Amino acid sequence: MSKLNVFVGPDPRPQMEAAVRDGGGTVVGDPAVADAIVWRGDPQQLAPLLSERVRWVQLPSAGVERWLASGLMDADPQRVWTSATGAYSGIVAEHALALLLAGFRRLPQSARAATWDHTVSGRTLRGATVAIVGAGGIGRALIAMLQPFGAHVLAVTRRGEPVPGADETLPASRVAEVWPRADAVVLAAPATGATQQLVDRAVLAALPTDAWIVNVGRGSLIDTDALVHALAAEQIGGAALDVTDPEPLPDDHPLWHEPRALITPHSANPIGPRSAALADRVRDNVARRIAGDELLGVVERERGY
Amino acid sequence: MSKLNVFVGPDPRPQMEAAVRDGGGTVVGDPAVADAIVWRGDPQQLAPLLSERVRWVQLPSAGVERWLASGLMDADPQRVWTSATGAYSGIVAEHALALLLAGFRRLPQSARAATWDHTVSGRTLRGATVAIVGAGGIGRALIAMLQPFGAHVLAVTRRGEPVPGADETLPASRVAEVWPRADAVVLAAPATGATQQLVDRAVLAALPTDAWIVNVGRGSLIDTDALVHALAAEQIGGAALDVTDPEPLPDDHPLWHEPRALITPHSANPIGPRSAALADRVRDNVARRIAGDELLGVVERERGY
Numbered sequence: 001m002s003k004l005n006v007f008v009g010p011d012p013r014p015q016m017e018a019a020v021r022d023g024g025g026t027v028v029g030d031p032a033v034a035d036a037i038v039w040r041g042d043p044q045q046l047a048p049l050l051s052e053r054v055r056w057v058q059l060p061s062a063g064v065e066r067w068l069a070s071g072l073m074d075a076d077p078q079r080v081w082t083s084a085t086g087a088y089s090g091i092v093a094e095h096a097l098a099l100l101l102a103g104f105r106r107l108p109q110s111a112r113a114a115t116w117d118h119t120v121s122g123r124t125l126r127g128a129t130v131a132i133v134g135a136g137g138i139g140r141a142l143i144a145m146l147q148p149f150g151a152h153v154l155a156v157t158r159r160g161e162p163v164p165g166a167d168e169t170l171p172a173s174r175v176a177e178v179w180p181r182a183d184a185v186v187l188a189a190p191a192t193g194a195t196q197q198l199v200d201r202a203v204l205a206a207l208p209t210d211a212w213i214v215n216v217g218r219g220s221l222i223d224t225d226a227l228v229h230a231l232a233a234e235q236i237g238g239a240a241l242d243v244t245d246p247e248p249l250p251d252d253h254p255l256w257h258e259p260r261a262l263i264t265p266h267s268a269n270p271i272g273p274r275s276a277a278l279a280d281r282v283r284d285n286v287a288r289r290i291a292g293d294e295l296l297g298v299v300e301r302e303r304g305y
Numbered sequence: 306m307s308k309l310n311v312f313v314g315p316d317p318r319p320q321m322e323a324a325v326r327d328g329g330g331t332v333v334g335d336p337a338v339a340d341a342i343v344w345r346g347d348p349q350q351l352a353p354l355l356s357e358r359v360r361w362v363q364l365p366s367a368g369v370e371r372w373l374a375s376g377l378m379d380a381d382p383q384r385v386w387t388s389a390t391g392a393y394s395g396i397v398a399e400h401a402l403a404l405l406l407a408g409f410r411r412l413p414q415s416a417r418a419a420t421w422d423h424t425v426s427g428r429t430l431r432g433a434t435v436a437i438v439g440a441g442g443i444g445r446a447l448i449a450m451l452q453p454f455g456a457h458v459l460a461v462t463r464r465g466e467p468v469p470g471a472d473e474t475l476p477a478s479r480v481a482e483v484w485p486r487a488d489a490v491v492l493a494a495p496a497t498g499a500t501q502q503l504v505d506r507a508v509l510a511a512l513p514t515d516a517w518i519v520n521v522g523r524g525s526l527i528d529t530d531a532l533v534h535a536l537a538a539e540q541i542g543g544a545a546l547d548v549t550d551p552e553p554l555p556d557d558h559p560l561w562h563e564p565r566a567l568i569t570p571h572s573a574n575p576i577g578p579r580s581a582a583l584a585d586r587v588r589d590n591v592a593r594r595i596a597g598d599e600l601l602g603v604v605e606r607e608r609g610y
Contacts, residue, residue: 090431090454090455091429091431094406094410094429094430094431094454095410095427097406098403098406098407098409098410098412099410099412101399101402101403101406101407102403102406102407102412102416104403105399105400105403105404105569105572106569106572107403107404107407107412107413107416107567107569108412108416110567110568110569110570110572111407111412111413111416111417111567112416112417113561113568113570114556114561114562115556115561116552116553116554116555116556116568116570117570118553118570118571120569120570120572121572121575121576121577122400122572122575123575123577123578124396124399124575124578125399126395126396126399126578127578141453144453145453145454147453148446148449148450148452148453149395149399149450150395247421248421248423249421250421251419251420251421256418256419256420257419262412262415262416263415263418263421264410264411264412264415264425265415265418265421265422265423265425266423267410267411267415267425267426267427270426270427270428270429271426272426272428273428273429273431273432276432
């Protein structure tokens with residue numbers, strides 16, 4: 001394939017159109033003549049634009065639950081869909097490390113203080129055991145960031161194939177061994193049936209009483225009511241959550257006033273850096289498509305992401 | 306020298322005594338027969354114990370201002386004094402990174418929030434320019450920690466000799482060039498005459514309006530009144546301070562209620578990790594002394610640290 005007509009929608013995006021051209025593609029204004037679509041809108045808006053000619057759709061998000069739920073991906077099983085999985089890994093991993101360090105260094109307590117409390121005494125990543133549950137792109141980027149600290153990294157992946165940089169890798173089937181050993185747990189797994197409420201009452205009871213949980217995956221990975229209970233009962237050290245269930249967290253939710261909790265409003269992947277990273281991914285995938293190479297982030301429908 | 310009698314005081318410390326033995330030294334209970342003293346008390350308490358036999362004193366802190374001020378180091382110019390400089394570098398650098406990430410990711414705002422604010426949008430270290438002023442042990446450890454993020458590191462040292470891992474190194478005489486370029490400034494310089502109120506009104510005006518200042522050096526590096534003014538006037542993005550001037554910060558100080566400020570109570574070097582790191586340093590220096598090797602952290606009186 002030497003020429004690739006790409007429609008960018010639903011509205012024109014100069015940054016994305018430049019990325020298409022940088023990758024060697026041709027930006028077209030009419031979806032009817034497009035070979036590929038770079039899409040930042042809803043499934044409903046996209047459906048009428050999907051002619052038979054469109055063989056590839058690039059989506060803007062890493063998670064594609066609502067796209068799978070829409071059924072649109074099943075209409076033409078030969079059409080390739082790519083998510084932005086991995087494009088934002090470094091950005092989100094950086095947020096995970098920010099939350100982890102904030103918990104260990106008791107920054108939420110300091111941020112809320114109005115007086116000098118010399119008894120505040122944090123802990124260090126040096127010598128700590130950090131469990132990363134779901135060591136995909138975000139987890140791997142986080143492992144690279146953790147290298148200079150001297151933490152012991154336990155990675156958990158579905159099949160347990162060794163993750164580069166991790167001190168140990170365990171398959172998901174042995175995740176129960178991880179909880180009692182973890183000074184911190186970072187959840188970076190996708191939302192699937194298998195990960196629904198992975199962290200429940202029993203898991204929270206199995207963690208050390210000073211362990212921190214960081215969630216940059218999906219809110220549904222944690223049983224929120226069980227977490228509220230565990231925090232109030234001082235069963236764990238704290239929880240730093242960028243994603244919650246329900247999300248957004250309602251104003252009257254007890255987590256807002258829990259001293260051991262730190263909530264960021266799904267801001268791990270801020271819009272400015274995210275757009276730049278998506279543009280890089282679009283450029284790379286357009287170039288790959290033209291060269292006939294495998295695309296990055298191909299959605300596997302049967303796997304659920 | 307093959308035998309080294311070491312007195313540990315003012316009170317017995319099993320962890321330090323074990324470190325002395327691990328280094329090959331002999332722990333003695335009487336300072337009169339000591340060749341060296343490992344000291345965690347005040348200058349006043351130490352003075353009467355300093356017989357002519359004591360040729361080396363190991364101090365517990367990285368900064369030695371009050372020891373220099375006490376005059377005790379001048380009594381016998383041939384006696385060697387070592388600070389713990391460098392022993393805590395990794396621990397303090399980790400705190401500096403925690404503060405820097407907290408500022409960039411707007412964690413103080415989130416920690417103080419009681420509602421989901423989807424407009425919170427942080428920034429990333431990727432692509433940011435981080436200036437490290439005083440790239441000694443802490444600065445160098447921080448540079449290593451910053452490597453995986455893709456930040457551009459500007460190091461400032463007294464003489465400007467290239468710092469490993471920094472993208473650029475400038476001498477202190479050219480520090481004015483750094484301010485307008487810095488997305489973040491990390492102060493990790495010692496307190497000397499030359500660094501007193503290094504960050505003053507003019508420097509604060511020269512920084513980009515979204516720049517963060519992190520101080521893990523000494524409170525006196527910043528003109529606090531000028532900082533309060535710059536924060537209130539939104540001249541800079543924010544300030545995360547582990548050290549302040551005055552310190553402790555009084556209860557009625559305006560920084561406690563400044564939304565762009567994050568204060569930690571001189572907790573960058575928490576007591577548990579600190580003790581472990583000091584024990585490692587004592588062990589290493591005892592072994593070096595016995596082997597006739599150069600000690601780590603020798604205080605240079607004329608330099609002021």
